[in-house]
Amino acid sequence: CEDCGRSLIGECKLHGPLIRAKDRVIPSRARLTLPHYLTLRVLELRAGNQQILGVFAKKVIQKRTQFGPYVGQLSTKLTCYDESRLVLQVLKDGGKYFLDTPNEDCGNWMMFVRLARNQEEQTLVAYQHCGEVYFTTVKPIEPHTELKVWYAADYAKFMEASAVFIKEESDGCPLPPVTKEPVDPWICSSCGSTFATFALLESHQCIHKDRV
Numbered sequence: 001c002e003d004c005g006r007s008l009i010g011e012c013k014l015h016g017p018l019i020r021a022k023d024r025v026i027p028s029r030a031r032l033t034l035p036h037y038l039t040l041r042v043l044e045l046r047a048g049n050q051q052i053l054g055v056f057a058k059k060v061i062q063k064r065t066q067f068g069p070y071v072g073q074l075s076t077k078l079t080c081y082d083e084s085r086l087v088l089q090v091l092k093d094g095g096k097y098f099l100d101t102p103n104e105d106c107g108n109w110m111m112f113v114r115l116a117r118n119q120e121e122q123t124l125v126a127y128q129h130c131g132e133v134y135f136t137t138v139k140p141i142e143p144h145t146e147l148k149v150w151y152a153a154d155y156a157k158f159m160e161a162s163a164v165f166i167k168e169e170s171d172g173c174p175l176p177p178v179t180k181e182p183v184d185p186w187i188c189s190s191c192g193s194t195f196a197t198f199a200l201l202e203s204h205q206c207i208h209k210d211r212v
Helices: 151-160 199-211
Strands: 040-048 048-057 073-075 089-092 095-100 124-129 132-137 149-151
Touching: 089 124, 124 151
Parallel strands: 124 149
Antiparallel strands: 040 048, 073 095, 089 095, 124 132
């Protein structure tokens, strides 16, 4: 205590406790990378003060807007799994690696984007290009709409997942992903690949243009 000149364990009984000043909380790396026209919203608060976050548009985002690349740590084993987020892998130097994001200081804002439960709420496709993962909008996104993502058709094959993800609630238990067979599939004129929607075909054709 500087007032009575004594070294004490705990508070000074004569002059009382010190006034404690706290440092300002600095946002994580992931939150600082969020574009100015996007915002994070808390959707749910779980035990232990764990926040379930979603990414929402603050203004209209045009179709074919590309985000990325996704920032994460390359890992041969997935250490952080969240059932509401996509599992992402990339091909690097002949090996297949997970893009792992164990905490917010190791990734960017794309780690907060939740997976789409069906085609109606899907606004983004995830795909791999030159060893990186990008998200691209498949339709205009209106303000206050949550950004939700699923795999592009080629990337779904790479991830050994279905090209279309349908998640329905039944007695509180989600059903596994199922694949819908399109009646009239969209066909790529360059390589002959088929897609469930025109939006997926458009995203796939961007890859051909990049290669050219």
